[in-house]
Amino acid sequence: MALKIRKEILNLGVYKAGKPISEVKRELGLDDVIKLASNENPFGCSQKAKDALRGIVDESYMYPDAGNFQLKSNIAEELNVRHEQVFCSTGSDALIKVICNTFIEEGDESIMAEITFPRYEASVKLMGGKCIKVPMKNNGLDIEEMVNCINEKTKIIWFCNPNNPTGTTFNKSEFNKVLSKIPDHVLIVMDEAYIEYVTSENFPDSLDYISDYPNMITLRTFSKAYGLASLRVGYGIASEELVGYFNRVIGPFDVNLYAQTAAALAIKDNEFLQMVYDKNKEGKEYLYNEFDSMGLEYAVSDANFVFVNVETDTVQLFDNLLKRGVIIRPGHLLGTPEWIRVSIGTMEQNKRFIKELKDIL
Numbered sequence: 001m002a003l004k005i006r007k008e009i010l011n012l013g014v015y016k017a018g019k020p021i022s023e024v025k026r027e028l029g030l031d032d033v034i035k036l037a038s039n040e041n042p043f044g045c046s047q048k049a050k051d052a053l054r055g056i057v058d059e060s061y062m063y064p065d066a067g068n069f070q071l072k073s074n075i076a077e078e079l080n081v082r083h084e085q086v087f088c089s090t091g092s093d094a095l096i097k098v099i100c101n102t103f104i105e106e107g108d109e110s111i112m113a114e115i116t117f118p119r120y121e122a123s124v125k126l127m128g129g130k131c132i133k134v135p136m137k138n139n140g141l142d143i144e145e146m147v148n149c150i151n152e153k154t155k156i157i158w159f160c161n162p163n164n165p166t167g168t169t170f171n172k173s174e175f176n177k178v179l180s181k182i183p184d185h186v187l188i189v190m191d192e193a194y195i196e197y198v199t200s201e202n203f204p205d206s207l208d209y210i211s212d213y214p215n216m217i218t219l220r221t222f223s224k225a226y227g228l229a230s231l232r233v234g235y236g237i238a239s240e241e242l243v244g245y246f247n248r249v250i251g252p253f254d255v256n257l258y259a260q261t262a263a264a265l266a267i268k269d270n271e272f273l274q275m276v277y278d279k280n281k282e283g284k285e286y287l288y289n290e291f292d293s294m295g296l297e298y299a300v301s302d303a304n305f306v307f308v309n310v311e312t313d314t315v316q317l318f319d320n321l322l323k324r325g326v327i328i329r330p331g332h333l334l335g336t337p338e339w340i341r342v343s344i345g346t347m348e349q350n351k352r353f354i355k356e357l358k359d360i361l
């Protein structure tokens with residue numbers, strides 16, 4: 001081809017997302033399929049958000065508010081931060097890219113866990129940066145070793161807490177111990193996509209730190225506990241100065257009308273969030289009990305999924321579960337050939353997954 005593609009693009013793979021239910025139905029001729037592969041919320045979203053969505057269809061012909069005023073105001077109010085500290089885009093996935101677009105130049109280093117959300121690596125590489133991947137410690141982030149890897153080339157350190165795909169968290173005292181060792185030329189990204197599900201005590205909510213660390217950013221999403229994954233809306237909290245730079249990169253209309261409207265209401269619906277938290281906790285305990293009785297090792301999770309060692313080739317297991325209408329996240333896509341990640345579903349879905357897993361194993 002005569003066109004010259006950037007070398008960073010040539011070296012990138014395409015992200016392999018969880019298989020959609022429609023594809024599995026079509027390919028395998030099944031009519032009852034459940035998806036426990038992408039950590040979506042099986043309880044849907046806030047009724048208030050749903051009702052509002054129905055009412056705005058006639059406004060579809062207009063561009064949405066480029067300033068995301070109501071959404072940012074509601075986020076700021078709920079989280080007790082200033083409106084100017086909030087930035088939003090098309091899922092926190094897009095914000096990861098925005099952060100890398102803003103900071104990473106060719107040859108810059110970025111530190112992340114070996115087994116973590118793969119979009120950090122892709123976004124760093126897209127900008128010509130180099131990823132330093134730090135091995136896991138008991139399935140969790142080895143934050144001490146991650147911080148030890150910082151040098152003058154380091155631009156960003158990614159703390160995914162709870163970590164995807166392991167579900168593990170580090171606690172306040174572990175975090176406090178390493179924070180003072182991070183120099184202020186390093187951006188600290190706290191990806192808290194699953195924070196609403198955390199059950200562990202002493203979890204370090206990054207918003208408690210952000211005013212003391214102008215080099216820290218919090219990333220959160222409406223895709224998980226708020227149940228709005230299809231609308232694609234994520235947000236971040238940072239210093240006003242950083243937000244000013246990010247807003248130069250974020251597209252003016254990235255968050256569409258439906259996303260802004262639903263998310264602005266969802267963040268206010270604490271009753272819905274509590275229901276989701278309770279049901280997720282119940283589902284998690286059910287899965288732990290079942291894995292215990294099967295003698296399977298798992299990582300203690302603070303998220304809406306469990307990372308479990310099935311002690312078998314997960315490519316085969318994935319196919320077998322698929323034929324039975326259950327979609328999970330297989331280990332070969334996570335870098336852990338014998339472990340799978342299963343999202344916590346409704347109790348009915350959890351029971352169905354366990355039944356099929358037992359049958360297969």
Ligand SMILES: Cc1ncc(COP(=O)(O)O)c(C=O)c1O
Nearest residue numbers: 091092093117164193221223234
């Ligand atoms: C840790 C983590 N961060 C960010 C995201 C991106 O979420 P979204 O782009 O839907 O906001 C995900 C999605 O799975 C995730 O697991």
